[in-house]
Amino acid sequence: MASRNQPCPCGLGQPYDECCGRFHAGREAAPTAELLMRSRFSAFAVGDTAYLQRTWHPTTRPRQLRLDPTTEWTRLDILGRSGGGLFDAEGTVEFRAHYTEHGQPDVLHENSRFVRDNGHWVYVGSIPTER
Template identity: 75%
Template structure:
């Protein structure tokens, strides 16, 4: 049986997709891949990765995830910049979840910035 696809929605397995970034050996080359890897980090409960990929100016001192919240699906709705030659980018997405048996979603327009050659999550635009 083939491995399950990555939580981020791409066809590769978690290990071949977002897991390679979570392990710390590689960094996401684009803002969208960072967004996808951060969604997967929420899905697998990797708070260390979430904090490491958060801009130092906006990063919380600690992060506690709700174990009752299961992140189930990610939709990328749009993006600007965030490519290999950009310094900034945005990703608009809809993240689906299940919390205490009820389905819901979070929609956000996230801003990303390249710091020291690595993409980091900056904040969400209103």
């Protein structure tokens, strides 16, 4: 788990506790699809599988989620977004998530789809993109 004063993995430059940590702890819900995407990236980075499960749409959520301990999530680049605002019902966020696995750098490029479920943003799944 990230230290409360270290920079948040999502890349916004705020301390973890004031940024994605507040969402992970359940003190607040992410108000936009982009902030949910950033908080989910941070959850991968800090190993918070419970948060990932909570913010995954029930129709697409895996029963179990195990993160590979050899994967280190290192940087998130937001490439674009559509919808996903305070008054929207759905949205997408295109991103590149940089990571290393077994010491080898790699990048995950995804366009993620989000919807509101009971008033909260949740991740539905990926829309295929070219790498």
